[in-house]
Amino acid sequence: MKIRIPVYRPTIEEEELRAARSVLESRWLGMGALVEEFEKQTAAVIGARHVIAVSNCTAALWMTLQALGVKAGDEVIVPSMTYVSTPQAVLAVGAKPVFCEVREQDLLMDPEDVARRITFKTAAVIAVHYGGRICDMSALRRALGGKKIWILEDAAHAFGSRCTEGYAGTLADAGCLSFDPIKNITCGEGGAIVTGDDALAARLRRMRNVGVDTARQSRNQTGVAA
Numbered sequence: 001m002k003i004r005i006p007v008y009r010p011t012i013e014e015e016e017l018r019a020a021r022s023v024l025e026s027r028w029l030g031m032g033a034l035v036e037e038f039e040k041q042t043a044a045v046i047g048a049r050h051v052i053a054v055s056n057c058t059a060a061l062w063m064t065l066q067a068l069g070v071k072a073g074d075e076v077i078v079p080s081m082t083y084v085s086t087p088q089a090v091l092a093v094g095a096k097p098v099f100c101e102v103r104e105q106d107l108l109m110d111p112e113d114v115a116r117r118i119t120f121k122t123a124a125v126i127a128v129h130y131g132g133r134i135c136d137m138s139a140l141r142r143a144l145g146g147k148k149i150w151i152l153e154d155a156a157h158a159f160g161s162r163c164t165e166g167y168a169g170t171l172a173d174a175g176c177l178s179f180d181p182i183k184n185i186t187c188g189e190g191g192a193i194v195t196g197d198d199a200l201a202a203r204l205r206r207m208r209n210v211g212v213d214t215a216r217q218s219r220n221q222t223g224v225a226a
């Protein structure tokens with residue numbers, strides 16, 4: 001007998017409906033205390049130092065590349081098997097995506113091929129944990145041979161995946177998560193950036209709110225509508 005697993009249909013039950021209703025009833029939509037709580041809980045689940053919630057994983061990838069200073073003239077190595085967001089985020093900062101081969105057995109980027117594609121223009125590598133499987137991060141680090149090249153994880157498929165080094169998203173300079181309805185878990189639309197770097201986290205927190213530092217809640221305490 002064939003069993004169909006509805007991977008693209010989110011489970012929405014009483015608990016989710018109640019949670020959504022309480023948010024709507026609070027009339028506090030968007031950035032607020034609940035987003036902060038979401039970041040804290042996500043960080044606790046995957047053992048991350050910083051989690052910065054953003055609108056989706058595409059934005060997370062783009063913002064992270066920008067925050068790391070990846071720019072026009074740079075090259076970013078991405079696997080040839082991924083969703084369009086990965087190379088599009090590279091194009092959005094003006095850099096050039098350079099596609100590398102994936103391994104036949106698991107569709108993950110081939111570190112040996114990454115090594116072959118490194119040039120003096122290579123600024124970053126985006127490791128996509130395809131289908132929930134985690135790339136060989138130590139082989140990838142070896143492939144970079146000590147060069148100053150950022151490693152980003154595109155963990156859009158891999159929230160909750162874990163290897164001996166830790167959870168997907170916590171294994172490199174920064175990791176990007178997706179909470180789109182077709183991903184592992186969802187909050188409708190959503191994404192997050194994971195990093196252990198305090199300065200990068202601070203920059204990303206400012207960037208996601210177009211450079212405005214004050215939390216909307218504290219501005220609203222003065223009675224000004226945000």
Ligand SMILES: *Cc1c(COP(=O)(O)O)cnc(C)c1O
Nearest residue numbers: 056057058083085156178180191
């Ligand atoms: C879905 C997906 C993204 C983009 O996620 P969004 O939250 O929809 O922007 C990025 N990378 C991969 C590998 C994906 O599958």
